[in-house]
Amino acid sequence: MFTITAAAAEAINRLTASENVQAEGGLRLTLEGPPEDGAVLSVDVAAHPAPGDDVIATADTQVFLARETRVRLTDKTLDVTKNINGHYTFLITTTN
Template sequence: MLTVTEAAAEAITALTGQENGQDGGGLRFAIHSRQTDNPQLAVSVAPEPESGDQVLGADGGPKVFLEAEAAELLDDKVLDVQQDETGEVAFAILPQAEPQAGS
């Protein structure tokens, strides 16, 4: 299952609050293009999940809506935010850390 970092959750809260002006929206991931071996994701702010979307997040907190194919693609990933040298913040999809041996 996609894991959302605290920083990403804060960014989603800021985005959905600014975009919708109301609680309940979320960040939606869907497959945009599957023309190559490396599918392209589309990310948007959505007021609610679409039919068949997987919903991550608790009531009153930031939510992520995953189209079925996107959920499968992101199953072993982490959603984080990264800041570039100009201060712009962007979402980043990272691999989940491997469990430590003996943990």
Template sequence: MFTITESAAEAINQLTAAQDVQVRGGLRMTLSGLPEDGAALSVEITSHPAPGDDVVDAAGTQVFLARETRVRLADKILDARKDVNGHFTFLVANPQ
């Protein structure tokens, strides 16, 4: 099951607030390419899910996943780190 850490939820909440995204907004994630080729993860703050997106609610925030992305990230964890300049980096990891 795809899970979201408290740090990732806090980052998403801060980003949606900074961009004045409505209550139903969240982070949309799309994974492209093949894992063996170094799949690329794209993220964007958006006010609503795209048609066909699955919505993951956690810790007061939402993540929108394109269906293929959800399948590929089904057993992963989304985490976030904030650098010294206040920029967030999202990380997808295997559970420990």
């Protein structure tokens, strides 16, 4: 199952608030490219899920995943780091 760390949920909430996205909004994740070549994670604040997206919700945080992305992220965790300038970098890690 795809999970979201508390730090990632907090970052998502801050990003959606800064973009004035309403409660039904969240973060949309898309993996592009074949896994063997190092897929690229695309992260966008979205006002609502796109048609066909799966919605992963935890407390008051939502992540939208295209179906093929959700399949690729099974048993993965979304985490985040924040640099000295306040910019977030989202990371996908393997769930233990």
